[in-house]
Amino acid sequence: MKEKLREVGAMFWGLFIVLKHMFRKPVTEKYPEEKRKLPERSRGRHYLTKWNDGLDRCVGCELCSIVCPSQAIYVKPAANDPEDPHSHGERYASDFQINMLRCIFCGYCEEACPTGALILGNEYELSGYNRESLIYTKEMLTEKVPGESGRDPNREI
């Protein structure tokens, strides 16, 4: 009998707890209106960074393309013209494409890159209306000004 009464009391206590939660602020994020600031090292869209002097960091080694588990990266290397260099190395990437539909944002490419050229930024709103628009070309990936991606352009790697 005493046990039963305790159970009935627990039911009313439960009701009270639920009522208490009604006056708390909901934990839901109002996504399109309020965007959450992601942690700095979270992996979003890719950037091809530049040196401070405006030259590409990418030397066309294709390590990112080799390490990529989903084979999303295509690199077409070309020899640098010493008169008009694109990068500090012997070669540069004459074409660089990332298929965002295939990419799984594992970040291996960023790890493999010997010059720190390819990094993953924080932007995650990457949807598009057709498949073509989701194959990011070199122009789309390269930063417009050195340091735009958040990576210090003076850093060695």
Place this chain on the structure above:
Amino acid sequence: MHVETAIEVLIKGLVLILILFGAAAYMTFLERVLMARMQLRYGPNRVGPLGLLQPIADGIKLLCKERFQPVGAAVFTYWLAPGISLFIALFIFVVIPIGGTVEMWGRSVSLSISDVNAGILFFLAISSLAVYGVVLSGWSSNNRYSLLGGLRGTAQMISYEVPMGISLLTVALYAGTLNLQEIVDDQKQYWYVLVNPIGFIIYLITAFAETNRAPFDLPEAEQELTGGYHTEYGGMKFAIFFLAEYVNILAVSALAVTLFLGGWHGPWDIPVVWFLAKVACLVFLFMWVRATMPRFRYDQLMSFGWKVLVPLATLNLIITAYFILV
């Protein structure tokens, strides 16, 4: 004279039906928002300001849905069952007094559609018919889940009608009448819930069971029966079941207010407002309990109804009768 009375009753009925449909539609919205806030969510807030147009959007969506019926369904019953549910739910409101008598366009209009002198009896008779909506829809859908839901609904609603009737008898004993308008007038001094709290609690519990609401929502238990008796219903037919459920909640809340909480009486001279405020509090209780309580198991439901509620209600009736008569 008779024609005028008929027109008056027709107008009152039409207004009441419109109000009830609007209220039921917005109760779905209110329930979603309240449950969301209790679960630390926002609930629907996309359609219109604060999401207030959500019920209208839902209604348009349900109206535009395809009409379908399962293979092997008993066609006539299948289409009739939602109608029975809604009709019964609305019909209970015929006897409920929303206010006293008001002067309108030179006529004294009573704010209940009909002043039946056996109101409680009428309510019990009509609300027991509600089981037909559940069992017929469950049987005619030609679906095992529906049939199980319908059978559970039958057993549950019939068993819980017994303690409900007994707890209503105590009120009849106090008031010495079955007329709801007179019962309300008798509560001018004190509410019956103060002298008869056990009867009120038993009535509330059975009201939850009668309306198939959590924690007694066994006939439509989603996790076990994929929707129970309305598994095979979609579009407007489902909407009618839904409306019936919410009008039913309003009906049992309105009856609880009438019988236990003093009806439309209260301080100051605002009868209808008092009635609506009390009904709103009870409706909130329904949603609050739904957000809190887990569902009963079937055997728990049955043993609770027959082994706890019926003896308790009978004891309450005997004690009340002793104090009234001696």
